[in-house]
Amino acid sequence: MGSLSQYTDIYRDHREALDGHSDPVINAMRAEAYEALKGKELPDRHTEGYEKTSIEEMMAPDFGLNINRVNIPVDVAASFHCGVPNMSTLLGIVVNDSFHPVGTMLSRLPDGVIYGSLAKAAAEHPELVGRYYGKVASLDSATTALNTMLVQDGVFIYVPKSVALEKPLQLVNIFSSPTPLMAIRRVLIVMEEGASAQLLVCDHTQDCAQKYLSSQIVEIALNANSRLDYYDLEESGEGTARCSSIYARQESGSSLLINGMTLSCGNTRNDYAIEIAGDGCDTLLAGMAIASGHQHIDNNSSVNHRGSHCHSRQLFKYVLDDDASGAFEGGIVVNEGAVMTEAYQSDRNLLASTGAKMHTKPQLLIYCDDVKCSHGATTGQLDQEALFYMRSRGIGEKMARTMLMQAFMSEVIDTVRMEGLRERLHMLVEKRFHGQQSFCGDCASGCASVKKQ
Amino acid sequence: MDKNILLDIHDLHASVDGKEILKGINLRVNEGEVHAIMGPNGSGKSTLSMVLAGAPGYSVTAGSVDFHGKQLLELSPEDRSHEGLFLSFQYPVEIPGVSMVNFMRAAVNEKRKYFNEPQLSASDFLKLMRQKRAIVELDNKLASRSVNEGFSGGEKKRNEIFQMAVLEPRLSILDETDSGLDIDALRIVAGGVNKLKTDRNATIVITHYQRLLDYIKPDFVHVLYKGRIVKTAGPELALELEEKGYDWLKQNENQD
Numbered sequence: 001m002g003s004l005s006q007y008t009d010i011y012r013d014h015r016e017a018l019d020g021h022s023d024p025v026i027n028a029m030r031a032e033a034y035e036a037l038k039g040k041e042l043p044d045r046h047t048e049g050y051e052k053t054s055i056e057e058m059m060a061p062d063f064g065l066n067i068n069r070v071n072i073p074v075d076v077a078a079s080f081h082c083g084v085p086n087m088s089t090l091l092g093i094v095v096n097d098s099f100h101p102v103g104t105m106l107s108r109l110p111d112g113v114i115y116g117s118l119a120k121a122a123a124e125h126p127e128l129v130g131r132y133y134g135k136v137a138s139l140d141s142a143t144t145a146l147n148t149m150l151v152q153d154g155v156f157i158y159v160p161k162s163v164a165l166e167k168p169l170q171l172v173n174i175f176s177s178p179t180p181l182m183a184i185r186r187v188l189i190v191m192e193e194g195a196s197a198q199l200l201v202c203d204h205t206q207d208c209a210q211k212y213l214s215s216q217i218v219e220i221a222l223n224a225n226s227r228l229d230y231y232d233l234e235e236s237g238e239g240t241a242r243c244s245s246i247y248a249r250q251e252s253g254s255s256l257l258i259n260g261m262t263l264s265c266g267n268t269r270n271d272y273a274i275e276i277a278g279d280g281c282d283t284l285l286a287g288m289a290i291a292s293g294h295q296h297i298d299n300n301s302s303v304n305h306r307g308s309h310c311h312s313r314q315l316f317k318y319v320l321d322d323d324a325s326g327a328f329e330g331g332i333v334v335n336e337g338a339v340m341t342e343a344y345q346s347d348r349n350l351l352a353s354t355g356a357k358m359h360t361k362p363q364l365l366i367y368c369d370d371v372k373c374s375h376g377a378t379t380g381q382l383d384q385e386a387l388f389y390m391r392s393r394g395i396g397e398k399m400a401r402t403m404l405m406q407a408f409m410s411e412v413i414d415t416v417r418m419e420g421l422r423e424r425l426h427m428l429v430e431k432r433f434h435g436q437q438s439f440c441g442d443c444a445s446g447c448a449s450v451k452k453q
Numbered sequence: 454m455d456k457n458i459l460l461d462i463h464d465l466h467a468s469v470d471g472k473e474i475l476k477g478i479n480l481r482v483n484e485g486e487v488h489a490i491m492g493p494n495g496s497g498k499s500t501l502s503m504v505l506a507g508a509p510g511y512s513v514t515a516g517s518v519d520f521h522g523k524q525l526l527e528l529s530p531e532d533r534s535h536e537g538l539f540l541s542f543q544y545p546v547e548i549p550g551v552s553m554v555n556f557m558r559a560a561v562n563e564k565r566k567y568f569n570e571p572q573l574s575a576s577d578f579l580k581l582m583r584q585k586r587a588i589v590e591l592d593n594k595l596a597s598r599s600v601n602e603g604f605s606g607g608e609k610k611r612n613e614i615f616q617m618a619v620l621e622p623r624l625s626i627l628d629e630t631d632s633g634l635d636i637d638a639l640r641i642v643a644g645g646v647n648k649l650k651t652d653r654n655a656t657i658v659i660t661h662y663q664r665l666l667d668y669i670k671p672d673f674v675h676v677l678y679k680g681r682i683v684k685t686a687g688p689e690l691a692l693e694l695e696e697k698g699y700d701w702l703k704q705n706e707n708q709d
Contacts, residue, residue: 384509389546392506393560393616394534394567403559407550407599 002041003060004142008034011149014067021069022152023122026186029134033148036139043142052327052359053269053298055143058241063182063213066096067152087420089170089200090115096176096183097153108167114158115169118186121156129156132190136219137247138273144245147184147217154186159195159226168198168418173214175204175240180211187218191226191254198229198418205236212236216244222254224278229257229417233425238266238293245271252278252307259286259415261425262297263432272301276310276338283312288412290432291324291356298327303345305338314345317412319405319433320356329361332375336367345375350382350408352401402433456483457521459655460624465516467504473514474500476680482624485652489666489691490659492677493699498659499543501677502628506540507533521623534560535567537623537654541613541630548600553612556600557582557619564620585618589645607638614645625649626657631665643668663695676702 011018011034019027043049044056091102092115099117106116114121122129139145159165175181191197205212222228234242242265248256260270272285289297303312318326332343349358362375382404390400409429416422460482467475474497482488492498504511505518507530518525523536548556561581562572573581582596589611601609610630617625627646631639646656646669658669666674666688674690675682676699684690684702694702 383546383548385546386548388508388530389542389548390551390556390559391530392508392534392540392542393556394531394564394620395556395559396531396563397529399559399563403551403555404548407548410550 002044003056004037004040004042004146006062007059007146007150008037010065010067017067018150018152021067023119023126025122025126025130025133026119026151026153028130029148030150033139033145036145037142037149040142040145042146049300049329052325053267053296055243055269058243058267058269059146059213059215061180061211061213063180063211065150065182065184066177067150069098069152087168087418087424089168091170091172092116092155093172093174094155094185095174096181097151097185099153099155110163110165112158112160113163113165114156116156118154118156118188119152121158125158128158128190129188132219132221133188134219136221136249136275137217137245141245141271143215143243143271144217144247147186147215151184151186151217154188157187157189157197157199159191159197161192162194163192164195165197168200170200170202172202172204173216175210175212175214175236177210177212180213182213182215185214185216187216189218189220189228189230191220191222191228193223194225195223196227198231200231200418200421201233203232203234203236203242205240209237209239211239211241213241214243216242218244218246220246220248220256222248222250222256224251225253226251227255230259231416231418231421232258232260232270234260234262234268235264236266237264238295240266242266242268242270244269245273247273247275249275249277250281250283250307253280254278255282257284257286257415257417259284259288259412260299261288261412263290263428265291265295265297267296269298270300272299272303274301274303274312276303276305276307276312279307279309281307281310281312283310284415285312285314286412286415287316288409288429289316289318289320289326290409290429291318291326292321293324294322295324296326297324300327300329301345302331302333303343305332305334305341305343308338309340310338311342312344314347315412315415316347317409318347318349318358319352319408320349320358321352323353323355325357325359327359328377329363330375331363332365332373334366334368334371334373338368339370341368341371341373343371343373347377348408349377349379350405351379352382352405402430405433406430456485458482458519459484459521460525461519463517463519465501465504465518466514467500467511468514469500469511474680475504477516478677478680478682480675480682482655482657484623484655486673487650487656487658487669487671489671489674489688490657490677490682491661491674491691491694493703494661496677497680498677499628502540502626502657502659505533505626506530506538531563532567534620534622535564539617539620539622539625541610541617541625541627543629543632545601545604545609545613547602547604549602551600553596553598553600554582557616560616561619581619585615588618588648589614590641591615606633607635607642610634610638610642611645614642614649618645618649621649621654623654624657625654626659628659629661630658631660631662639665640668663691666691678702
């Protein structure tokens with residue numbers, strides 16, 4: 001018996017409680033997800049694509065689920081403050097799995113824009129949420145089906161036709177629980193025709209000694225000519241396990257940037273599945289992973305070209321130190337009819353110690369003529385000539401190594417289009433390589449003040 | 454007044470991948486002097502400069518190097534720099550993603566840290582950069598780029614002399630600084646070296662050709678051949694070599 005059964009048991013035994021604290025649109029998908037899980041197991045190391053990360057093991061412990069939704073400290077939201085300079089955002093906080101707007105955020109949203117609780121949005125706009133919820137993600141994935149079967153709330157973001165959100169949206173995921181906890185989170189983003197927005201998601205652990213597990217599914221629907229920049233920043237503790245999937249579907253002329261950055265983590269698995277359905281789309285999927293100690297990061301990407309004249313680029317970089325381990329499996333599929341596709345993938349990795357391990361598996365499947373595609377993966381050590389050059393100028397070995405690792409990551413950081421965030425990231429990465437706690441300044445003090453309450 | 458000894462190389466042997474390249478170098482450089490080391494390809498000129506700078510991959514098998522009272526070979530490359538050794542690389546390394554400004558700030562402040570001096574303020578640092586850039590007419594635009602990335606051959610060499618100007622070394626080793634330079638760039642680079650010359654520091658110029666020595670006048674010319682210095686004389690030796698080539702020296706040496 002695998003660990004999946006404890007979750008299907010919860011569904012069978014607590015269906016009423018699950019439904020009672022959620023919304024009919026969300027509840028309507030549970031049975032289908034449950035059916036999809038029949039006869040399945042959670043992926044383990046024998047499952048293709050999961051050779052280096054066992055979801056079975058990750059989800060085996062009984063973390064505890066707050067299905068009756070008690071003791072949610074709503075004052076967390078009021079006290080939270082993200083102090084990234086030169087960056088003013090419309091901020092919402094998800095504590096475990098429940099959304100809280102911060103300050104006067106809601107009143108500052110432009111007309112028609114929705115940014116708030118998924119369950120609440122589903123109650124207020126059942127037709128709109130129902131049209132997209134569960135339609136981008138695939139229940140073929142056991143982890144997605146598990147999330148769909150048990151999820152009760154999350155976040156809904158809706159940007160109406162031709163609305164360009166000037167201020168970036170920011171979403172901070174926080175774990176707050178005195179005992180081990182599993183949070184099942186869901187994000188649905190709908191960009192209507194010609195809409196554009198930027199979103200920064202920050203994943204934090206408050207109590208790094210506590211054990212947490214998150215199951216996060218993000219669905220992004222990009223209608224024609226819409227644009228979304230999505231930044232996903234993880235800074236969590238070694239006791240945190242994260243199983244995240246981002247699904248995106250792009251219609252014609254849409255543009256998507258996803259940049260997933262792991263500054264610190266415990267055991268992280270990120271899946272990216274991008275379906276390029278329309279013509280003339282632009283996609284940039286970037287990832288930066290920094291791990292030390294016994295941290296583990298596994299990124300798995302799939303960019304599926306169906307439309308013609310689309311351009312996609314994937315850029316993943318890892319720096320692994322100590323006994324950290326990393327894995328990358330990246331796929332490009334160019335389907336029949338996806339003519340004039342340009343699809344590139346690059347995975348470059350640095351091993352800063354002899355104990356660090358990296359596994360990379362780039363894949364390219366082309367079923368169409370007249371395309372330009374390439375992929376490349378390298379894993380190596382710091383450039384010894386550059387290191388000596390710097391040392392010969394008096395820069396000590398430790399600092400020279402730090403500077404070179406930072407330089408290595410700057411290519412990924414520079415894909416960030418929010419200037420304040422880009423500068424902050426350069427600084428955070430520098431601090432991270434200097435071995436300092438990288439938790440972002442004022443943000444950490446925000447968490448600290450939460451803890452005191 | 455006697456000059457102070459700055460560098461004293463005694464019976465230096467060094468090998469690369471188990472192959473002995475330097476076979477007993479003896480060389481003494483005093484303050485205020487300019488030495489030229491010439492010699493045919495493969496004689497060990499660049500190996501000597503790399504060994505003195507402390508490059509990994511070169512192993513010293515015998516001998517000693519005294520650098521104003523310090524045992525040079527016992528110091529890390531960064532400490533050799535702090536103590537006043539500077540190598541102008543034959544092939545300056547490109548470092549994508551590290552800006553010239555950050556590179557130089559780190560270099561300057563690491564040296565200050567070594568001597569327990571406070572870090573340079575932002576405005577003092579920028580002032581220093583401006584002053585030193587002028588010495589080799591280095592374009593301000595290059596300062597905002599990554600170290601040597603996309604620099605032309607001439608710009609790379611000027612950048613080396615710029616770094617030398619900032620770090621104010623006691624001993625500079627210019628390894629084939631003239632290679633890849635057109636005549637104008639050569640004049641600027643040599644002019645920079647001459648401006649930095651004082652009676653307290655010294656320069657070792659490693660070169661194939663007499664050309665650079667028209668601009669940087671050596672006090673002594675040494676010929677390195679098969680890992681040893683086979684001849685030492687005044688500046689006239691460089692002219693003689695230019696005229697006769699190295700063959701007559703090789704013949705002499707091989708008869709021994």
